[in-house]
Structure formats: structure tokens, C-alpha cells
Amino acid sequence: MNEAFLKALEALLGPGRVLTDLPDRIAYGSDNSRRFGLPLAVAFAEQAEELPEIVQLARRHRIPITPRGRATATTGAAVPSEGGLVLSFERMNGLLEIDPTDRIARVAPGVLNADLQAAAAAHGLFWPPDPTSAGYATIGGNLACNAGGPRTLKYGQARLNTLALTAVDGCGRSFRTGAHVRKRAAGYDLVGLLVGSEGTLALISEATLALRPLPPARGAVRALYGDASAAVAAVVRVLRQPVTPTAIEYLDPQALALARRLGGAETGPPGALLLVEADGDEEELPRALARLSQALTGEGLLELQAEADCGRLWEARRKLSPALRQAASGKINEDVVLPIGRLVGFAHRLEALSAEWRLPILSFGHIGDGNLHVNILFEAEDRDERMRAESCAEALMQQVLALGGALSGEHGIGLSKRPFLAAALDPMTATLWRELKRVFDPDGILNPGKLLPD
């Protein structure tokens, strides 16, 4: 069966397009989650037109397809957990069009976020999603996971910045949905349905994206508070005045200490930090920052500092996720979202969890959207610590759901959050998800084992 499939696939794609050697299969077996599955083979998609045949072939042979950009997913969404074919889009990386008049880009799915940004910048434009992995993450992957990043607060996630898609479903049916315009009230929003579906409904073969004018100036304010409660109160004040910041990033006391070490900063007073960034034109920016500073000022504020030091600290903030890999040999990173009104309670629960499970917990992230990256650190070699970390993560997710939060803000569900879906999803919504999956992929060959509840 597998042999016949591989032979037919090689015949379809031609030489150099299908890898079956073990080292190659291993190399394409994991993503940034460090989970692993050994695929039967790796194939490189090159043309949108050939995708229907690839899917039909796989379907006839009941071979799962795991679509893959550059595998920066943190959830296992790009791991071939059920074997089968890894279909890499890395070679399908054409920047098809930049339309500066309509501020629209049309790209193949393997284009890197950073390459799109560079091409758009040449026209004074940008695409809002800015995940930390932008330099080596593909647009296809950004769309699959509804990617965000700090400036989502002002400009929205991938779904809000996607206008049209061409895709191929699990039956090999190619379809185009959406339009080269920014406003629509014309039927079912398949664009929004595909974005965030983690490759379980269709393979995206082309995307039409909404760009925005690059703001000529950016600036930031750094505010240090005595505790999480004072920092959250400041976030609420900022969000209720009319200047929308580009980003409000938060570092809890543990994350702040680590960021200071990374940034080479002197030890400062302990506390919770907010970095508030704004953009705009050169004349308006100082006024916007003054307004934001005013909103940041209130009870519990220890230090308020404009711009000067922010570059270094922001850099350190960006290094935090990878650096945690050095700080401890194991980490569980839960990308959760809380209602702003529940963040203080959540901070207290994190302290209690850390004490209960005797493990360091650091949280930081895009607090303006309520989106925090909570990191539980442990020694990977220590079986007892590892098990405590897993129990702690489970307790954490229960707390998030109990507080009315969401499982993921921007990383997605993949493999790693599936165990929590049953508790998070309304049972009838779960049923509808499964029924939608069957419409697009009746035999379940597209990225099986991901996203959907059992």
C-alpha cells in the first residue's frame, strides 16, 4: 500500500521532490514543540495546480498528510503524529503580487513572514502579524495557527488581516474564497474558517493579505509596578483611553529578573513590568506616549521611563522564549488568554501553583489582549519534576477555563492542547467542529490527530 503510494507520488512529482531516506524523514518529523512522529516520506509542494492530485492520491491510499511550513509551531501542529506524508511548502515561496494602491499582497504559502515584510516595506506597508518567529516562519503556518504577536493589540491577528484564500480540501477539491477587497458581507466566511484550522480542513495554496501603511515612528514607555495587581490596573486604564497602543507587554517578577540578566541590566527593584509601545507619525508620537504615560501613572507605580532603555529590554523580551530553554532543560509554555478583569486573580493562582508543585513559573506576554505565555520550568531528566510539571500544566489550564479564559491566543491547539479541549469546548460546538471537518475532509487525511477533540 505505502509502496504503491510512494511510487505513484514519485511519478507524479518527478525527481528530487520526494524524500524517503531515514535521516530526511527524521528531520521532518518534529516541530518547535519537540514532539516527534516519523513520516513515511517528505514531499515538496511546488505548484498550486498539483495539490489536488497529491491529495487525491493520498486519499486513495488512505495516507495522512501533515502540511508543513518551517515547523515553528509550538504545539506539534506540524508533527506527523500518525505517520504518512509530510507535505512541505518551503519551496512554494513566491511573492506573487504587491498591490500598493489597494494595500494588498498575494503570496504562496511558503513565503517567510520576514520576506513579506521586506517586500511590503519597499512600498511603505506591512502585514500586521509579527510572531517572534517571523524571520523563519511561513505565511502558511501563520494562517494555519491564526498567528498574532505583540502588535495584534492594535492591528489584529492573521484572520483579521486575510482577504482571500485558494485552498485544496481533503477530497482534492480546489476552491477560491474571499476577494481582493477589504469589506464583504456576502455569505459564509470560509476565509475565517480556514485561518486557524491548522491544516485540518484544507491546504492553503495562495493567500491574499491586507497590508497597512508602515508608521513612520515608534516609541515605548516602560513602567514598573510593585505587583501584578498594580500593573493590571494600569493596563485597564490604558485600554480605556482613546490612544490604542501597538503593544502592551508584561513581564511578571520572575520573567523580569531573567530578562534583566539577559539584557545585561543591573538588578533593579523587583516588581511587574509593562512595556507599552505606540506608533504613529513623528509629530503625533510624543503626544501619544505622553497620554499613555499618564494612563500608566497610578497606585503602585515604581518607575516610569520613556523609550531610552526600551530597545535593550525589548530585545531581551524577544530572547525570553528561547532563553528559557537554557534556564531549565524542560519547559511547558502555555499560551493562554484571560479576561483582563481576571488577570489579578490569575497572577495569584500562578503563585499558588508554583508553590504547590515546587516549580518556577514565569509569565510574560501580550497582556493588552489578556494573552500570556505561562512557562513552567523543570529539569527534563528528572522524572519526578517532569511529572509535576505536567500536573501543574493541567491544573493551570483548569484555572484558565474556570476564569473564563481561552486555551490559546496565538499558538493554537495542535497536539499539546487537545487534552484540554473537552473541558474548554461546549459539547455541541465540538460536534459541529467534527461535522465541519467531515465536510472538508471526509476520510480524515488532513493533519489527523490535531486540533479536534476526541
Added chain:
Amino acid sequence: MNEAFLKALEALLGPGRVLTDLPDRIAYGSDNSRRFGLPLAVAFAEQAEELPEIVQLARRHRIPITPRGRATATTGAAVPSEGGLVLSFERMNGLLEIDPTDRIARVAPGVLNADLQAAAAAHGLFWPPDPTSAGYATIGGNLACNAGGPRTLKYGQARLNTLALTAVDGCGRSFRTGAHVRKRAAGYDLVGLLVGSEGTLALISEATLALRPLPPARGAVRALYGDASAAVAAVVRVLRQPVTPTAIEYLDPQALALARRLGGAETGPPGALLLVEADGDEEELPRALARLSQALTGEGLLELQAEADCGRLWEARRKLSPALRQAASGKINEDVVLPIGRLVGFAHRLEALSAEWRLPILSFGHIGDGNLHVNILFEAEDRDERMRAESCAEALMQQVLALGGALSGEHGIGLSKRPFLAAALDPMTATLWRELKRVFDPDGILNPGKLLPD
């Protein structure tokens, strides 16, 4: 069959909840499209909990359900074109919660847009969609049609401002989807799928909406250009600089002349008008308007005027749609969307269409999104004019599609735009729409005859 259904429905809902007298049935038989269908009966929804039973009862008896807010739809979306039950949500109008910390409102579907705005304003907040009908249109209807309005340009349509929904599908299955948070990457976006689905997939019983801080100041600039081409070039300049206006409204020369008459203004020079509105804080606003004025300045500009006169002209702009009813006894209003880069060509084609079909055509609307309301005027009593108007509308829609545009920006498809769907939709996308419809409503009892292609 019908008798048994009505008896069971009356037993379920109790006295005063089901109307079967002819005058009542006639009163609930049309919407703002002036299309008409005579329903079997009218029922008033009062509680979310009773919706599953109403739907199950209708399904057992194969009775269509046409959900209805206040029937401001311009497309026939609220017309019971296949008879059956009109289910009115006008009594289900509870403002359930305003959460100022998270800037979120939770409402029953029958709440009027204006009532939500008033309640939100008490907390210094607003909900972005602002259709002209806001004073008498329900949130449920706004969601059904993915309502927009002028300030969509800056703040987005209904879909982008909806966080969670509770709804009942065509099998009577109640489900909750989305969350009380502003950022999500957790599976299939059923919220986005239901918004804009015109009641064909599910009845919305509760909506959780994203509010924004009310800007303390607003201002506008009015710019008159020699022709459409110069006005569109100005729109492009405005959209490529970093100050996002709240709205860019356009009046073509015909619409401008009518607006001037309505506003009691002296006759001015002929031309195409842009009204550009901005909001922000008091100090920032003048600078934003200066920046916008700078972008508006260019070839073909005849007059540039700040604020002073704008109130009256804006008012006249709002009166345009209803006033067209007086200007001619018949009008066809096509709410189309064009790529900005195609608007000049589109203006020329409108002139050609007007000449070819010997009918006045006025266009105005939210040009910043490429969303124009094109009005073809005719004498309703004149059979020849009426037929020419219909042919002209058909030719118009063909032009829109040929230019890469979309059938509707904010009014939706309903009954009136269904004939154009076959040409507008990719055939496989149309198939997927039908398959999605079957998931939610296998017997096709929810708003049959609307939105979906034949």
C-alpha cells in the same frame, strides 16, 4: 399540517405570543427591500431556552423559519419568501451585561444598535458597527448581515467586533462558541461563520461583543474634486499615510447635487466630494486632520474645507438613502465593493451604464473600503423604466465582478443578490457553502431561499 403546527406552537409559547390574523401576517411579511411574502404566522421569541423547542417543532412539521429583528434589511433577508413562521426577536431585547474592564457587552439579539450604544456610552465605550439604520436595527440583524457603516474603515464590521455567540441550529441544537476574551487561536471560528450567514445556519440567541473606548473628539474635512478620478487618487493618498480616518465618504456629482438640495446648501461647483472624518483625543485631532488635509491635497482639488459645514452635509449624507425614495418612485440600491485601484474605471462604467439605459445613477458611500452604494433611479409605475432598471442593475453587477469586486459590502445577499451569486462564486466554494448549510440545517428550514446559490 399547518394547523397542527400552529396549535403545538401556541401550546408551547402560551397566549399573546403567536399572531395568525391576516393584518399581522401582512405587517411581518416584508422588510426594507419592499419584497413581500405572506407568513403562516408570526411568533415572538422571548427566552433563549425556548428556541430549541421552537426549531424542533418547526422541523418536525417542515415549517420554514424566517428570523426577524426589525426588518431593516435591504435585500429581502427578513422576508418570509417561502411562507412559514416569522420568528421575531424584537421582544428578546435584554442588555445582559456591560463589562467595562474588558470592554465587552453581552446582549440578547433584539437589542437595538442605538440602545447598546447608549448603554456603552455610559461607560465611555461604543460598538463599532454604525449602519444608517442604527436607531431601529437590532444587533441580531447587524450580526446576520455583518453590518458595517462609515466607521468600518477604522474599526471593522460586525464580524470583527463579535467575540462569542450562543445560537440554535436548524436541528434545534443549542451551542456556545467563542469566549469572553479578545484574542483566540483555538480552533474553527464558528463565530465568524455565523456572522454574515443571514439566519440560514442558526438563530443567534446571545452575543458577546467587543467595545472600544469612545474617542473624546471628532472632526472632519470636506474636499471637492473636479472628477471621480481626482477624488479616488486622493483616497489612495489618504490610505497610504499612517493616520487612519474613521471614515472616508464619497458622493459622486449626482449624489452631491441631491445632498446639497437636501441640506439646503447653495449650488456649488459640480464635482466629486469626499468627507473624511477622524477621531481621537482633543489635542491630537487637529494634527490628524492637518495630516489628512495634506494627503487630500493634490491634482483636481477644487475646495478643501475643515469641519465647519460638515455637520450639515453629513446629515444630508445620512438622509440620502431615504431621500432617494422621494427623488424617484423606484430605486435599486446595489451595495457593491470594488478594489480601490478599479474605482476610476468603475466611475466611467457607471456613466456609460446611465447613458445606455437612460436612467439616473447616483453613487455614494464608504469609499475608503471601496464600498459604494450605487442607486439606479426609475419610475416604478413605468413598466419600461422598471425593466430597464433591472437590466441596468444586472449589467452593473457584471461590471463589478469583472473588475474583481464583491457583491455586497454590508447589506448582504438576501433574496435580491442571489441571481448574481453563480457568477460571483467559485463553483466549488458554492458547493462547500451548501454542504455547510446541510451540517447546520439538514432540512433547510432556517431562512430558506436566502443567501445560498441555487
